[in-house]
Amino acid sequence: MSASVPLVDYLVLGGDPHLTAHECTACGARFFDRRNACAACEGERFRQVDVPTDGELRAFTIVSFAAPGVPVPFVAGVVDCGGTSVRANVVNTPADPQHVRVGMKLRLTTVPVGRDADGVEAVGFGFEPAS
Amino acid sequence: MAENVWIVGIHMTKFGKHPELDTLDLGAQAARGALADAGLRMRDVGVLAAGNLMNAAAGFGQQLQKQIGQTGIPVFNVANACATGATALRVAIMAVRAGETDTGLAVGVEKLSGAGLLAGGRRVAGGDTWAPQGRFGAVAALDGRIGTETMPGVFAQIGMEYDHKYGGADFELFARISEKNHAHSTLNPLASYQKRFTLEQIMGDVMIAYPNTRPMCSANCDGGAAAVVVSESKLRTLPLEQQRRAVKISASVLTSDPWQEACQVLPDVNTLTRHAAEQAYEQAGVGPDDLDLVELHDCFATAELVHYDNLKLCPPGGAVDLFNSGATWRDGSIPVNVSGGLESKGHPVSATGIANIWEVATHLRGEAGDRQIAGAQVGLAHVIGLGSACAVHILEKAAA
Ligand SMILES: [Zn+2]
Numbered sequence: 001m002s003a004s005v006p007l008v009d010y011l012v013l014g015g016d017p018h019l020t021a022h023e024c025t026a027c028g029a030r031f032f033d034r035r036n037a038c039a040a041c042e043g044e045r046f047r048q049v050d051v052p053t054d055g056e057l058r059a060f061t062i063v064s065f066a067a068p069g070v071p072v073p074f075v076a077g078v079v080d081c082g083g084t085s086v087r088a089n090v091v092n093t094p095a096d097p098q099h100v101r102v103g104m105k106l107r108l109t110t111v112p113v114g115r116d117a118d119g120v121e122a123v124g125f126g127f128e129p130a131s
Numbered sequence: 132m133a134e135n136v137w138i139v140g141i142h143m144t145k146f147g148k149h150p151e152l153d154t155l156d157l158g159a160q161a162a163r164g165a166l167a168d169a170g171l172r173m174r175d176v177g178v179l180a181a182g183n184l185m186n187a188a189a190g191f192g193q194q195l196q197k198q199i200g201q202t203g204i205p206v207f208n209v210a211n212a213c214a215t216g217a218t219a220l221r222v223a224i225m226a227v228r229a230g231e232t233d234t235g236l237a238v239g240v241e242k243l244s245g246a247g248l249l250a251g252g253r254r255v256a257g258g259d260t261w262a263p264q265g266r267f268g269a270v271a272a273l274d275g276r277i278g279t280e281t282m283p284g285v286f287a288q289i290g291m292e293y294d295h296k297y298g299g300a301d302f303e304l305f306a307r308i309s310e311k312n313h314a315h316s317t318l319n320p321l322a323s324y325q326k327r328f329t330l331e332q333i334m335g336d337v338m339i340a341y342p343n344t345r346p347m348c349s350a351n352c353d354g355g356a357a358a359v360v361v362s363e364s365k366l367r368t369l370p371l372e373q374q375r376r377a378v379k380i381s382a383s384v385l386t387s388d389p390w391q392e393a394c395q396v397l398p399d400v401n402t403l404t405r406h407a408a409e410q411a412y413e414q415a416g417v418g419p420d421d422l423d424l425v426e427l428h429d430c431f432a433t434a435e436l437v438h439y440d441n442l443k444l445c446p447p448g449g450a451v452d453l454f455n456s457g458a459t460w461r462d463g464s465i466p467v468n469v470s471g472g473l474e475s476k477g478h479p480v481s482a483t484g485i486a487n488i489w490e491v492a493t494h495l496r497g498e499a500g501d502r503q504i505a506g507a508q509v510g511l512a513h514v515i516g517l518g519s520a521c522a523v524h525i526l527e528k529a530a531a
Binding site: 005006007008009010029031032033034039040058059060061062063064065066067070071072074076077078083084085086087088089097102103111113114116117118120122124125 | 268271274284287339395
């Protein structure tokens with residue numbers, strides 16, 4: 001059995017992969033990166049919350065020209081997961097405007113990133129069409 | 132109530148490729164051009180604000196002084212992404228308005244020819260084993276794995292988000308916005324590109340980040356721009372000809388983005404622009420209907436659409452209808468980017484926020500030649516630096 005690590009610390013792997021966020025206990029604002037204080041209300045306390053794995057595509061682009069080493073084309077977008085906006089790639093669908101459209105329903109899935117020298121696999125995430 | 136502040140000298144270099152000129156040459160050309168236009172010398176200037184992002188830590192302002200006159204005045208080196216030039220101007224205006232000096236000089240310069248794609252993360256090879264790094268605890272580069280960090284991709288999403296919210300915007304509509312700006316550029320001898328494109332050429336060109344093809348993206352180029360601002364009492368000491376050509380700064384506003392739910396995953400260029408526009412109209416005592424021309428930050432065709440709405444040139448959600456009515460073409464009711472915009476005039480980052488003021492001021496002075504908007508009295512200039520910073524200036528023609 002080989003070990004795996006998440007691409008980012010807000011991705012929880014296992015039987016039910018999902019994202020978590022730091023939620024401000026005072027105002028409910030959510031952040032994926034660690035913060036010193038809440039950008040919305042200056043509150044200093046956060047709790048970990050799970051983010052819904054179903055969402056709707058609110059904005060996207062199909063990137064055809066990127067920095068060296070980034071495979072193209074790929075679909076980058078913003079997914080509204082029950083009121084929490086998530087930055088992600090749209091995966092498991094052709095990267096063309098006939099197959100990707102704003103408003104489409106999506107669900108979270110995991111995406112392999114690669115293995116390191118110890119054979120540990122890094123696992124990322126993306127969103128795929130829900131139907 | 133502080134005195135009014137006036138532009139008495141302003142200059143923009145030709146935008147494009149300047150292989151024989153370095154950053155200091157372009158800065159000196161812009162600054163000395165603005166001083167000559169004002170009929171003033173460096174020894175008349177009490178504050179210098181200077182911006183150059185590619186050498187932001189190098190003390191560009193002090194280096195520039197060594198080319199144009201070292202008079203010992205305070206120098207403010209500013210960096211505010213694509214709003215750097217406008218921020219330099221804002222600093223000079225604040226110094227004059229505060230009464231620290233009666234004359235200020237603002238300069239913005241960039242050399243970007245051949246710079247390629249800006250601000251896309253690079254995939255640096257990691258170590259032998261995965262180790263979480265940074266504020267997301269990432270074990271590998273995220274650009275391309277979790278969305279995109281490229282500017283064309285970010286602004287593409289901003290345009291598509293507008294379509295999701297209000298509908299009506301598609302690839303062809305965004306391409307038609309680009310068609311307008313390239314058509315406008317044919318009348319601007321200082322633009323990097325003065326080439327008219329057909330809609331088919333624009334849509335059929337190389338796709339960078341859907342729906343932005345290459346001609347729908349701002350052009351990397353070299354250029355500089357500078358402005359001399361004075362207090363109203365200083366203005367009244369200048370020759371009548373200078374007073375006649377002076378342009379009143381009726382509003383000067385700089386904002387950053389207030390927290391919004393999604394701003395951590397997709398930069399919000401809307402809220403801070405709306406705030407800046409509201410404050411500017413309030414300061415100037417004019418409304419969108421009073422504007423004779425607008426230069427707005429069309430870093431990508433997708434951006435121009437959302438800023439019609441943000442600058443309140445249309446009712447909320449009305450940007451597509453506004454464009455489809457033809458209003459933003461140079462013969463329309465509210466001409467937008469008659470300079471050709473960043474898509475054809477070019478976008479030498481730190482120069483852009485003064486160059487768009489030069490464009491508006493030149494029309495208000497009645498000196499815009501073939502592309503003059505007849506009888507222009509009031510104009511607005513807008514820039515966005517992603518991250519974000521937004522500057523909005525409203526300018527008015529001097530009373531005869
Ligand atoms: Zn809070």
